[in-house]
Amino acid sequence: MLTQFQWLHSELSNVCKSLLRAKQLHVWLLKTHLSQDPFYATQIxxxxxxxxxxxxxxxxFDKTPTRSVYLWNSMIRAFAKTRRFGNAISLFRTMLESDIRPDNYTYACVIRACADNFDFGMLRLVHGSAVSAGLGLDxxxxSALVSAYSKLGLVHEACRVFDGIAEPDSVLWNSLISAYVCSGMWDIGIQMFSSMRLSGKKPDGFTLAGLLVGIADSSLLSIGQGLHGLSQKSGLDFDSHVGSLLVSMYSxxxxxxxxxxxxxxIFNPDLVTWSALIAGYSQCGEYHKALIIFWKLNMEGKKPDSVLIASVLASIAQTANVGPGCEIHGYVLRHGLESDVKVSSALIDMYSKCGFLxxxxxxxRIMPERNIISYNSVILALGLHGCASKAFVIFDEILEEGLVPDEATFSALLGACCHAGLVKDGREIFQRMKDEFNIKARPEHYxxxxxxxxxxxxxxxxxxxxxxxxxxxDKAILGALLSCxxxxxxxxxAETIAHQIFKTNPTDNVYRVMLSNIYAGDGRWDDVKKLRDKLTGGLKKMPGVSRIEGSYY
DNA sequence: GACAACCACG
Known part of the structure; x- marks a missing residue:
């Protein structure tokens, strides 16, 4: 039989998401007066x-009289993990003024928080503070510094930290490899991987994970296959992280x-691996297969999480078939996932793309919490359905809420203007994006x-x-003008524009066909022939297919 | 307790 303490420890180590369970445990600890014990306080x-x-x-944290380093760290981490970076930093400052000295874990946590908040200035300060606390070589x-600098795009800084260490351990090697790969320098990442092996350190699941994320597209497939072989050879393909990353890499x-x-x-794949496969089918345009895998997951009695639901909804949005979307919406309501901002944003997009504005x-309207993505989804929905003026009302709501519009917000607004032919509003919002919100126009805006x-x-x-x-x-910008x-x-x-496109995209036949159609419209058949003769093979148009599924009104 | 994975808008 479990003793009370064994029970308590097993409950505390259980990371299952349940606020009710956390509260019950807290009450129990209060009753037994254990809640003031720094260890239990940390766990709660x-x-x-x-x-x-x-x-x-x-x-x-406030009610615990004896505050160990452990306790401080757990509170700082709690702030940082819930993206309350200001609170995390100010608690760290309070800690520096207290008689408890921050340890290497405190610094690692604060360093990571600076990177998550993209706060380079603060990262420098904390780095300096860690060095003066004698932790510069810890x-x-x-490893936290290497990851933080690389996340901010400062891979050379990351490298400098690494170079300062005489005998880097595997974690540090893994962080450096990840740093290079995440910054797009996967070839240097591979070189570092060789150096790591030469230095006698055995690659582990983290090493492979760091390398696999660098296989961005099919041009690097053979390297990805090599890494797959390596993972099989070292028995790491049984690692659930590596398994899910292999699925994503091949996707x-x-x-x-x-x-x-x-x-x-993979024996008993976890939810992340299922998500990776579903998202993979979805991104490859095989939406129906994505849905089949989703139903299979349900048949196995697994409970999809919000991330998985969001990717399935994105698949459904592409099939424009609202039926399965409604089923998932029902599932969302039954499982209380409707308050999740990712799920709701995906629902908005799904309903709008299926035609149900x-x-x-x-x-x-009923979302309890909204972020810029949910606002963008609804602006896009309104724009898609020709309700540009309502889209602008939502834009004003964003500003009233104190949220900051991003590139996608303006993309959606400009798209709405395009659909509704609102030239004046479009010109105005394009100007405001640059002047008022300091957003550099991207090709899609042009x-x-x-x-x-x-x-x-x-x-x-x-x-x-x-x-x-x-x-x-960008050929997309010129192409848009060509079609006008x-x-x-x-x-x-059209001729001037097309030749400008041909200069930089000599093999892109799409624009030659467009120009030839324009010539044909003008009756310039000689020019049509000249252009058509230049076309190289492989010109085949996929026939369009339309289908009507059952009505869900 | 440090380093790694799936995800919603364009």
Whole structure:
């Protein structure tokens, strides 16, 4: 039989998400007067933080008279993990003024918080403070520093920290490899991997994980396959992290057969691995397979989490078939997932892409918590359905809420203007994006602007806008203008634009076909022939398919 | 208690 203490320890080590359970344990500890014991207080803070009840966690911290380093660290970590970076830093400052000295774990946690908050200035300060506390060469601090600098894109700083260590341990090697790979320098990451092996350190699951995320697309497939072989040789393919990363890696390489094979070889795959497979099918455009895997997951009695639901909803949105979407919505309501901001944003997008704007706005209105992504989803939905003025009302709501619009917000607004033909509003919001919100226009913003002006017949202004950009101008921007020239039958401008595109994209036949169609519209058949003769093989148009599924009104 | 995975808007 379990003793009370064995029971307590097993309950505390259980990381299961349940605020109720955390509260029950807290009450039990209060009754037995154990709650003031720094160890138990630390555990309760951790449980509250996992369940996002930061005020209860802070209350426990306040009420504990003897504060160990452990206790301070757990409270700072609780703030940092719930993205309350300001609180984490100010508690760290209070700790520095107290008679308890921060240890290497405190610094590692604060360093990570600075990186998560993209606060370079604070990271420098904390780094300096760690050095003066004599922890400049501590392996735990250094691995946190290497990861933090690389997250901020400062891979050379990360390298400097690494170079300062005479005998790096595996964790530090893994952090450096990850740093290079995450910064897009996967070849240096591979070199570091060789150096690690030469130095006698055995690669582990983390090493492989760091390398696998660098296999961004099918051009690196053979390296990915090599890493897969290596993981099999060292028996690391049984590691659940490595398994899920192999599935994602093959998905990114569009090798869904291999991804599925890896998935099948994993004994009892976890939710992350299921998610990786579903997202993989979805990203490869195999939405129906994604749904089949989702139903299979349900048949096995597994409980999908919010991340998995969000990726399935994204798949459904692409199939534009609201039926399964409604089923998932039912599941969401039955399992109390509707308050999750990821799930709700995905529901808004799904309903809007399936044609049900009113359901999308209903979901939005009853959301208890909204972030910029949920606002962007609803602006996109309104824009897609031609309700541009309502989209602008939502934009004002963002500002009233004190949220900061991002690139995607303006993309959605410009898209809404395009759909509704609101040239004046489009011009205005494009200007405000740059002047008021300091957001540099990205190619997609220019595409919308060119489309907006071009569709309204302002071809000259649209052309001037494209020519104000530095060379080479993105082909999508010029392509948008080319298609407007087609609508207005302006074959002269079309010719100029098309040749500008051909200069940088000599093999892109799509634009030759577009220009040839414009010539044809003008009756310039000789030019059509000249252009068509230049076309190389492989020009096949996928026939369109439409289908009507059952009605869900 | 430090280093790693799946995810919603474009």
């Amino acid at each position: 803070i951790r449980l509250y933080a996992i369940n996002n009840d930061i005020s209860s966690a802070h209350h426990v 392996p735990i601090c250094c 990114r390489c569009k090798c869904m057969d291999s991804a599925y094979r890896v998935f099948c070889s 009113h359901l999308a706005t209903c979901v939005f 595409v919308y602007m060119v489309k907006l002006l071009g569709t309204a017949g302002e071809l000259e202004e649209a052309y001037n806008l494209t020519q104000s950009l530095p060379e080479p101008v 020239c087609d609508s207005y039958g302006n074959s002269e401008l």
